Amino acid sequence: MSRLPFNSLAYALREAARIDAAVFAGQSLADNLLGSVDPQARPAVQDLVYGSLRAFGRGDFFLSRLLERPLAVDEVRALLLVALYRLETRPEAVHTVVDQAVSAAGELLHGKFRGLVNGVLRSFLRQQEALTAALAADGLAVAQHPDWWLRQLQAAWPDDWQRIVAAGNQAPPMGLRVNRRRLARADYLARLAAIDIAATPVGEDGLALARPQAVDRLPGFFDGLVSVQDPGAQRAAEILAPAPGSRVLDACAAPGGKTAHLLERADLDLLALDLKPARCRRIEEALGRLQLSARVTAADCTRPERWWDGRPFDAVLADVPCTASGVVRRNPDAKWLRREADIASFAQAQKRILGALWPLLRPGGKLLYATCSVFPAENQMQIAAFAAAQPGVGIVHEEQLLPDAQHDGFFYCLLEKRA
Numbered sequence: 001m002s003r004l005p006f007n008s009l010a011y012a013l014r015e016a017a018r019i020d021a022a023v024f025a026g027q028s029l030a031d032n033l034l035g036s037v038d039p040q041a042r043p044a045v046q047d048l049v050y051g052s053l054r055a056f057g058r059g060d061f062f063l064s065r066l067l068e069r070p071l072a073v074d075e076v077r078a079l080l081l082v083a084l085y086r087l088e089t090r091p092e093a094v095h096t097v098v099d100q101a102v103s104a105a106g107e108l109l110h111g112k113f114r115g116l117v118n119g120v121l122r123s124f125l126r127q128q129e130a131l132t133a134a135l136a137a138d139g140l141a142v143a144q145h146p147d148w149w150l151r152q153l154q155a156a157w158p159d160d161w162q163r164i165v166a167a168g169n170q171a172p173p174m175g176l177r178v179n180r181r182r183l184a185r186a187d188y189l190a191r192l193a194a195i196d197i198a199a200t201p202v203g204e205d206g207l208a209l210a211r212p213q214a215v216d217r218l219p220g221f222f223d224g225l226v227s228v229q230d231p232g233a234q235r236a237a238e239i240l241a242p243a244p245g246s247r248v249l250d251a252c253a254a255p256g257g258k259t260a261h262l263l264e265r266a267d268l269d270l271l272a273l274d275l276k277p278a279r280c281r282r283i284e285e286a287l288g289r290l291q292l293s294a295r296v297t298a299a300d301c302t303r304p305e306r307w308w309d310g311r312p313f314d315a316v317l318a319d320v321p322c323t324a325s326g327v328v329r330r331n332p333d334a335k336w337l338r339r340e341a342d343i344a345s346f347a348q349a350q351k352r353i354l355g356a357l358w359p360l361l362r363p364g365g366k367l368l369y370a371t372c373s374v375f376p377a378e379n380q381m382q383i384a385a386f387a388a389a390q391p392g393v394g395i396v397h398e399e400q401l402l403p404d405a406q407h408d409g410f411f412y413c414l415l416e417k418r419a
């Protein structure tokens, strides 16, 4: 139980350090690690956690110069990384930040590391200029990605990898999807303008906000007028575009962003599956808020004998699990948690999903394969291998979105079943 006031920077630093340390120990931010933080302090803690994790390798570079030997205690190292991130990104009142970090250290291991935290942070401030110059000469620390990840990007995208890396290191933009069943995008844009929220149209239903906003500031959010969704993710419904009345399978559907978009655009007979029951509840919540309906079932899409009624689908969306290398700025813990071997494991699982779903499609039907990855083994290579091994696969459309200021990284391939 923390004795620090919830509204203090010390509390935010302490909580951010606790969460970062949990990530270093192998937990994912998706496990609701922020859930135990006092709600008042959550935005500040979230900023520190995401920012410090996004800065992969940067803080470690500084610590390698500031510490005589590596720190064995993960929570103290995490506290230093969080405090260094804060000192670098908000250079005002730096001595207060150091004092607050020392107070936070007072709650760790009976305060044993207060002196060390104080000393390291004060040395950093004294040497900041020289350390920053030294860092600028260290390609890996500047890139803020694991070295294997950089090698993969360099090999796949020799002309674009630096832009991909730069996008991955930025805070993500916020995109909205206007529920076209409820109102026109131009009308929603006018409602935003009336409360001074600047946005520009993107894609067919999307809006890019000039600055991220809390959802409770968005007019009609809780009534289902709008959803938060990256414009890149909105390409799925635009590309698959099933005709009204189609029988559609959304095979990996949770939390339901693409399911909802498909249903906003057309009346469909849609079955949404996800492996995990808790995640299926999130699909139901999203559909409930948007006043849409679909059959939602917790099931393994690779085991159709357990859930399929034998009637072929006109369209299938296979938004498969992947490394999420195209959305790393939204999930910066991935840089710490992923291993290079994960690419091959995901590719294997994706191959199994594609192979299991293809027979469920009617002749002439379309399957959209989607990932939020930029690694070719999960994308172009996966599809090329599938099309080579499976007779009757027609590639109708393929696109790779690389992450930039407008959208995240996604891969889409629309396949048609030829007779």
Ligand SMILES: C[S@@+](CC[C@H](N)C(=O)[O-])C[C@H]1O[C@@H](n2cnc3c(N)ncnc32)[C@H](O)[C@@H]1O
Binding pocket: 233, 251, 252, 253, 254, 255, 256, 257, 258, 259, 273, 274, 275, 276, 279, 299, 300, 301, 302, 319, 320, 321, 322, 353
């Ligand atoms: C990329 S996410 C889907 C995102 C979702 N389409 C959206 O737009 O909100 C992949 C999902 O696939 C689910 N999944 C993984 N393996 C599965 C399987 N064998 N059968 C069904 N769902 C699976 C995961 O639980 C995860 O929710």
